[in-house]
Amino acid sequence: MSAATEIDGPDEDASTPKKWGKLPLIIGLVLALIGAGGGFFLTQMGLFPFDSQAELSQDDPADRQQIVTEEVSFVRLDPINVTLPPGSERSLLRLQLQLDVAPQNQDAVEAIKPRIVDILNTYLRAIEISDLESPTALLWLRSQMLHRVQVVAGPGVVRDLLVTEFILN
Numbered sequence: 001m002s003a004a005t006e007i008d009g010p011d012e013d014a015s016t017p018k019k020w021g022k023l024p025l026i027i028g029l030v031l032a033l034i035g036a037g038g039g040f041f042l043t044q045m046g047l048f049p050f051d052s053q054a055e056l057s058q059d060d061p062a063d064r065q066q067i068v069t070e071e072v073s074f075v076r077l078d079p080i081n082v083t084l085p086p087g088s089e090r091s092l093l094r095l096q097l098q099l100d101v102a103p104q105n106q107d108a109v110e111a112i113k114p115r116i117v118d119i120l121n122t123y124l125r126a127i128e129i130s131d132l133e134s135p136t137a138l139l140w141l142r143s144q145m146l147h148r149v150q151v152v153a154g155p156g157v158v159r160d161l162l163v164t165e166f167i168l169n
Contacts, residue, residue: 071102071103072100072101072102072103072159073100073101073102073103073105073106074098074099074100074101074162075098075099075101075106075109075110075113076096076097076098077096077097077098077099077113077116077117077120078113078117079094079095079096079165080093080094080095080096080097080117080120080121080124081093081094081095082094082095082121082124082125084129085129088129089129090129090132090133090168090169091169092167092168092169093124093132093167093168093169094165094166094167094168094169095120095124095163095165095166095167096163096164096165097120097145097161097162097163097164098161098162098164099116099149099158099160099161099162100158100159100160100161100162101157101158101159102157102159105157105158108153108157109153109157109158112152112153115152116149116152116153119148119149119151119152120145120148120149123144123145123148127141132168133168138163138166141163142161142163145161146158146160146161149161
């Protein structure tokens, strides 16, 4: 038998490393599942400081009430009628606007109403008809007009622009 072992060569178990098989893969998978479950649990419990839902649920209702009851004044602008160019399906754009201002700024805005109406008329006459007929036209127009009114009135004077009537005839 000693001749048979010499032919096979030295003991192969001593020179090759022992194989682990699938044990590390299974251990890694189990640890990943435990980590994912723990992370989900901690997030649902609101224990992470960067969880936005936990921050929203912890808002004080008194803070939200303060925003609603803030003092506001509205300055109503004269109706704006813009005749649209010939050849278009529509012939008239009618707008009724109100400006949201702080009570202490109301008199100052009332004094510059002619300038505000002038800048809005100038802007509205330069708009393409196709821009007015798009589904998002009112939102886009409102933001553009608010920007122009804020430029005329000065920074921080006009807080918002409300469109109370928008008729495209």
